Amino acid sequence: MSILEVRDVDVFYGDFQALFSISFTIEEGQTFAVIGANGAGKSTMLRTIAGLSRPRSGQILFEGEPVDHISAHKRVAMGISMVPEGRRVFPSLSVNENLQVGGYGGRKGDWNLESVYELFALLKPLAKRQAGSLSGGEQQALAIGRALMSNPRLVLLDEVSLGLAPVIIKRIYEAMVELPSRGTTILVVEQDVQHVLTVSDHVACFLEGRISLEGAPAELKSDDITAAYFGM
Numbered sequence: 001m002s003i004l005e006v007r008d009v010d011v012f013y014g015d016f017q018a019l020f021s022i023s024f025t026i027e028e029g030q031t032f033a034v035i036g037a038n039g040a041g042k043s044t045m046l047r048t049i050a051g052l053s054r055p056r057s058g059q060i061l062f063e064g065e066p067v068d069h070i071s072a073h074k075r076v077a078m079g080i081s082m083v084p085e086g087r088r089v090f091p092s093l094s095v096n097e098n099l100q101v102g103g104y105g106g107r108k109g110d111w112n113l114e115s116v117y118e119l120f121a122l123l124k125p126l127a128k129r130q131a132g133s134l135s136g137g138e139q140q141a142l143a144i145g146r147a148l149m150s151n152p153r154l155v156l157l158d159e160v161s162l163g164l165a166p167v168i169i170k171r172i173y174e175a176m177v178e179l180p181s182r183g184t185t186i187l188v189v190e191q192d193v194q195h196v197l198t199v200s201d202h203v204a205c206f207l208e209g210r211i212s213l214e215g216a217p218a219e220l221k222s223d224d225i226t227a228a229y230f231g232m
């Protein structure tokens with residue numbers, strides 16, 4: 001059984017249609033990348049899977065069960081956890097406290113303070129620091145670590161590398177490779193295509209609310225990706 005199935009999903013903001021009959025399937029242990037330009041509908045897709053936006057029609061199945069009637073916080077308990085764009089950590093709490101908060105209401109599993117500090121070794125010496133005083137890259141690592149603390153079966157990562165220094169992007173992507181072996185499937189949204197193609201098993205390119213190209217990165221030609229990305 002697939003971990004996530006999106007079937008013919010339409011999402012509107014008022015009269016404006018952001019997603020048009022989107023369908024795709026994510027298998028357990030996959031790293032599935034959604035790429036696309038500004039405004040293509042990538043964040044809307046993630047928010048809909050997390051339960052923060054509602055499809056007007058279509059269906060989302062998590063581990064074979066329809067989740068459309070289930071609230072966002074109950075989806076966390078089921079194993080869907082999101083890292084929103086802009087790495088929103090709790091700035092006045094310490095790194096340790098941010099991680100502990102991430103564990104409330106989640107599932108039991110491999111991820112705990114120790115394993116998160118092992119994954120993101122850069123966070124360990126910062127454990128007592130206020131999260132608001134960290135660099136952007138450190139905050140992104142913390143935001144991902146906090147999501148992992150709920151032991152998600154599926155983690156939704158929005159714009160992982162946006163605005164971060166290349167050295168930290170590299171470290172975050174190196175850490176992401178570890179997640180599937182610990183039972184966490186990844187859906188990652190990126191505008192920066194280069195990094196994400198190196199870690200993903202499957203990529204879907206969004207263009208103006210539709211999937212313009214889909215496949216395994218190794219099977220896709222870079223010219224076709226460029227055309228699908230920019231709509232040429």
Ligand code: ATP
Nearest residue numbers: 013016018036037038039040041042043044045191
């Ligand atoms: P970005 O990388 O800029 O976040 P995106 O691919 O994630 O782009 P979305 O944020 O999902 O795109 O936006 C898709 C479309 O929906 C855009 O045209 C955007 O202007 C519109 N949109 C997004 N959020 C809202 C909202 N709250 N109200 C109205 N329109 C919205």
